[in-house]
Amino acid sequence: MRVITALDAHHRSAAPCLLFVCAGISLCVTAVAHSNLAEHTPTLEGFVHGLAAQAAFLCVTVAMLLQSWWLRTDPRWRARFPLAFALALTSFVALWVDVLWHGMPRGLEQRVVIALILEWLLLATLWLRRHRAA
Template sequence: MSDTAPLHPEPLHGGAAGLAARLAILGALLFLGVAGGLQLVRDDLAWQQATLSQYLRGPYGLLLRTMYCLLAVAIVALAMGLYVQLAPRARSAAPVLLLCAGSLALAGVAIGDSWLPQVAPDFHLMFHHVCAITAFLCVVSGMVVQAWRFRLDAAWRRHFPLAAAWSGACFVLLWVHALWPPAGRGWVQKLLIALIVAAMLLAGAWLHQAARRADGGAGR
């Protein structure tokens, strides 16, 4: 038996992290498939102008609301999976809390749009607006903070440049969409959502690879 410890030991959470990665990938793929498909079948909405939230009501609205909730669960799973897989010095509660708060707000958008418009239309407008803003701000901020933590883990440091650039681009696009009127159209919001969900796919793939390496190391 060797007394020499590895320089960068892998966290022994491969099983949990692998499950989280698969859930994140599945949730992201299903969301992109449904949201993308609705751009083709909802001919009552102009896809260039309509925000994705407008598809929550009307034909296939229940399906999209379900995908919103599934995506919220997938974001939480990804946040927790990354937390347990990263080296202890790279872990931080900040991205987990931000991503979980954003997920809760995202689910609030979907659940609120299911019955609030009929029961309390004025409150619904305020609730939807607050939840949507919170979801975007928390999720994108969580992405930025999580990317920054990658540099503190030797196994994840190689992912830091792309993760930082991607999350930074989402952060800039979020504020351009919010503050510049010409960028306030629906297609810009959908582009931002697509970039966020694509980042989930990428992070989920990285996490899946890391979990497999951890399982392989634990089996030796």
């Protein structure tokens, strides 16, 4: 079986892929472990949920930054670099705003970060589908 990749071998790294895998595993742990409730005593399971959620956010945003950065090295993908990197950087900054500043309701901050991540992933999917069709 021949694997077809969008970026040439010398224009890519395994790091984004590994970070996306770690993010996926962390997201699975987040889904399985129940979060702590405000009116109850904190539990180990709630701690694991919170830690896994933060790991998922951090891994996926760093993977997006790295993958976007690699786009600039490939002539076929270089034109897509500015938008991909800007969106990845905005997601990364939004994550740190969520972690460090608690001015907005907690759920709203997290939803903004999730929306930015999904926008980057959908954009990357669209670009890859177009690349494959060409």
